[in-house]
Amino acid sequence: MKRARNFSAGPAILPESVLEKVQSEMLSYRDSGMSVMEMSHRSSLFEEIISDAEQLLRELMNIPEGYKVLFLQGGASLQFSMIPMNLGKGGKVGYINSGSWAKKAISEAKILKVPNMEVLASSEEDNFTYIPEIPETDEAYDYIHITTNNTIEGTAFQTIPRFVNAPIVADMSSNILSNRYDVNDFGLIYAGAQKNIGPAGLTIVIVKEDLIQTENKLPSMLDYRTHIKNDSLYNTPPSFSIYVAKLVFEWLKDLGGVEAMTKMNEEKAGLLYRTIEESDLFSSPVAINSRSLTNIPFVTGKKDLDAKFVKEATALGFLNLKGHRSVGGMRASIYNAFPYEGVKELTEFMKAFEAKEG
């Protein structure tokens, strides 16, 4: 059985050793006679899984006390609404419009009629090909929202902006655990699991507890306080996804943690960017100082040739390289579980394609 070189932006490739472990525990997890999928979320076996998952994530990201870790559902997209609902105090809120997902976060806040919403910077006019310059301000904001990595466009913040009177809320969906970050720089971090963490269905929220508004009246499921009070077990959580996430956290810890993973990702991305730079056929649509480590778009400049490249690559087992419909061209998503070898093979194919077509 041959595994594909799967460049999907998400749901994305998972570590092979994790999939094997899941397979080996599928019929009977720790002699329970059942899989984790079939197990009560109130059982002691599952309580141990969720508590280990939290502990491992705290270790991997060095999450300080005072921050809560929540295992939720609804995807990163539900956080676009939960954040204004839970962190808004009626003061100003700021958004950085750095990509299609940031734009969705902004439009959800607009639906909620969040008062005093400001878009502080945007690169939309230039098709989000760079991270816009963030203005300095010492004015008070309830929060300022950024997207650390723009999955569709392939850009990433190289430094996290700091404001004296505004906590940063970060959508880290496509580079959580693949880039070293200091959690202290953020008031809230959120991410859908299906890229760097595990199966879809799980959303992770890391929130500084003192930012949560106690005045806001919210439906229980949309209120962070409900999930904090119940250790993410208010209702049935996405138990299987949490279990796989725990295994992915163990895998990452064994590899040396986020620091070691960042270096590996720099090597993988570096190889692909070098290949694009040295090519006369392929180019990157993204500003050099905004490059993402995890999502790397590239184009030939000709639609037909892009389509031919994707078709031939697919036939060779390099899957899901077609760029997002809003950007076109190609995009290689190379999250933590994507092996260096696979990137090397892709660059070799790119060179062979150029020799033939360039």
Ligand code: PMP
């Ligand atoms: N934000 C970013 C940066 C994303 O990449 C995605 C998914 N691709 C989302 C939000 C939406 O995530 P979900 O599908 O989990 O709602």
